[in-house]
Amino acid sequence: MPASALTENIKIPQKQNGENSVRREVSRSLSISTSPHDAFHHRQPSMGLEGSSPTLRRTTTGAVAKQLKPFREQDVKILLLENVNQTGRDILQGQGYQVEFLKSSLPEDQLIEKIKDVHVIGIRSKTKLTSRVLAAAKNLIVIGCFCIGTNQVDLQYAASHGICVFNSPFSNSRSVAELVICEIIALARQLGDRSNEMHRGTWNKVSAKCWEVRGKTLGIIGYGHIGSQLSVLAESMGMDVIYYDVVNLMGMGNARQVPSLDQLLSTADFVTCHVPELPETMNMISKHQLDTMKQGSYLINASRGSVVDIPALVDAMRAGHIAGAALDVYPAEPAGNGDYFTNELNPWAEDLRSLKNLILTPHIGGSTEEAQSAIGVEVADALVRYVNEGVTVGAVNMPEVSLRSLTMDEPNHARVIFIHQNVPGVLRRVNEILGDHNVDKQMTDSRGDVAYLMADVSSVRDEDIAQLYRELESLKERIITRILY
Numbered sequence: 001m002p003a004s005a006l007t008e009n010i011k012i013p014q015k016q017n018g019e020n021s022v023r024r025e026v027s028r029s030l031s032i033s034t035s036p037h038d039a040f041h042h043r044q045p046s047m048g049l050e051g052s053s054p055t056l057r058r059t060t061t062g063a064v065a066k067q068l069k070p071f072r073e074q075d076v077k078i079l080l081l082e083n084v085n086q087t088g089r090d091i092l093q094g095q096g097y098q099v100e101f102l103k104s105s106l107p108e109d110q111l112i113e114k115i116k117d118v119h120v121i122g123i124r125s126k127t128k129l130t131s132r133v134l135a136a137a138k139n140l141i142v143i144g145c146f147c148i149g150t151n152q153v154d155l156q157y158a159a160s161h162g163i164c165v166f167n168s169p170f171s172n173s174r175s176v177a178e179l180v181i182c183e184i185i186a187l188a189r190q191l192g193d194r195s196n197e198m199h200r201g202t203w204n205k206v207s208a209k210c211w212e213v214r215g216k217t218l219g220i221i222g223y224g225h226i227g228s229q230l231s232v233l234a235e236s237m238g239m240d241v242i243y244y245d246v247v248n249l250m251g252m253g254n255a256r257q258v259p260s261l262d263q264l265l266s267t268a269d270f271v272t273c274h275v276p277e278l279p280e281t282m283n284m285i286s287k288h289q290l291d292t293m294k295q296g297s298y299l300i301n302a303s304r305g306s307v308v309d310i311p312a313l314v315d316a317m318r319a320g321h322i323a324g325a326a327l328d329v330y331p332a333e334p335a336g337n338g339d340y341f342t343n344e345l346n347p348w349a350e351d352l353r354s355l356k357n358l359i360l361t362p363h364i365g366g367s368t369e370e371a372q373s374a375i376g377v378e379v380a381d382a383l384v385r386y387v388n389e390g391v392t393v394g395a396v397n398m399p400e401v402s403l404r405s406l407t408m409d410e411p412n413h414a415r416v417i418f419i420h421q422n423v424p425g426v427l428r429r430v431n432e433i434l435g436d437h438n439v440d441k442q443m444t445d446s447r448g449d450v451a452y453l454m455a456d457v458s459s460v461r462d463e464d465i466a467q468l469y470r471e472l473e474s475l476k477e478r479i480i481t482r483i484l485y
């Protein structure tokens, strides 16, 4: 590749017979396509030096990191659903990508239509990326969950089709913990009921069954990012904290881990759930667990709607055994805002709405300006790194692979990314293909059935890149090949 390749557009060679040659587009199958009009370019080094490019940066050695792109930015199609924060939109639009933004989620059929030609999709908790939806996503290379939970995505299907998934593991944890602290006091003081009464014009000054939280015991189920933040805040209000987790974890402050869920339930005055949605956490709080809770205790669920058996909770509250509850999440949640919290959505919605001292919120645990803007930056940055450089650090369904950036001092390099089935013999065959070139650095890792290889090769010409691509594509274990340069 001539040095001028850095500064001018290059026409892509076409095969005479019109077969696939080296069209460059950000397709799942790299990068190499057939359009006679397609050209690619690398940014000029001066752009970064003048600070006019948001993406050019320096490596730790001071060299200008090279922007790896086998495609034109405007060809990268991104669909952002569920009101992803402006910070994330700015980063993606700043790259020059085509970004379509919608405030709500989409019903499955519309989603299947829309997802057909996008390369990147950004969602929050409402968009279900099932295997049926993903099967229609022929160009998709990466999914950004602008939230913590990734249960809405078929992670296994995505990985086996070479689609990388990123999330934001803790940017909204503090917001959830603060909401739960607020709910503990609100339940102890029956604040929701008093406020509703006043809204209806009723003055009802009572102290019966209203409590201070000082000296009460908080039981946290799932002592991860949210549970441990909550632990610190609760202790600072004078509460005793116990927690139950499947992993043995050090408690913050004076918090103590208890060996069984039943022990936590029978000891705590307030029980709060912070576990992920998993087969093992489905209806984790059901009739037996509610019966095991102390008479007059309180339940909070801001994790996932599948964790609490709601009809059982309704019974326990009607019986007066549970004195109050706060729910932020539900088995079925609407795609957007509106008058949807009815029996049509969940068959017990009216029962819930009739209960006293029950705080119902529309999945707002992580909905603060601070959390959403931090998540926007974190996930959009991960998407840009993946699209432009193939870096998977932070991915939730792929091995984490990264190489130091190529620099502008290395003009004739290409980065080969080969996502493949994790079976014996593939690496030998890949290295036979790469072996005709100088492999400067290489990293490979596997996760379950999928392996991810990244290699930087030097002194490659356009025709070498096309050849490498074709040979890698011909391997039967190939899932996705991308070559970035």
Ligand SMILES: NC(=O)c1ccc[n+]([C@@H]2O[C@H](COP(=O)([O-])OP(=O)(O)OC[C@H]3O[C@@H](n4cnc5c(N)ncnc54)[C@H](O)[C@@H]3O)[C@@H](O)[C@H]2O)c1
Residues within 6 Å of the ligand: 148, 149, 169, 170, 172, 173, 176, 221, 222, 223, 224, 225, 226, 227, 244, 245, 246, 247, 274, 275, 276, 277, 278, 280, 281, 302, 303, 304, 328, 329, 363, 364, 365, 366, 367
């Ligand atoms: N309401 C909201 O807006 C909101 C916001 C953020 C997260 N969430 C939900 O909260 C969940 C927890 O978030 P996090 O960031 O604390 O997650 P995390 O992964 O940091 O912690 C989860 C903890 O649960 C434990 N765990 C898993 N299975 C368990 C089981 N069967 N029994 C006991 N413990 C178990 C894990 O070991 C881990 O320590 C998320 O998965 C997400 O679904 C909701």
Ligand SMILES: O=C(O)CC[C@@H](O)C(=O)O
Residues within 6 Å of the ligand: 124, 125, 126, 146, 147, 148, 149, 150, 172, 365, 366
């Ligand atoms: O913002 C959302 O939709 C999801 C919030 C929360 O449940 C999460 O998983 O981070």
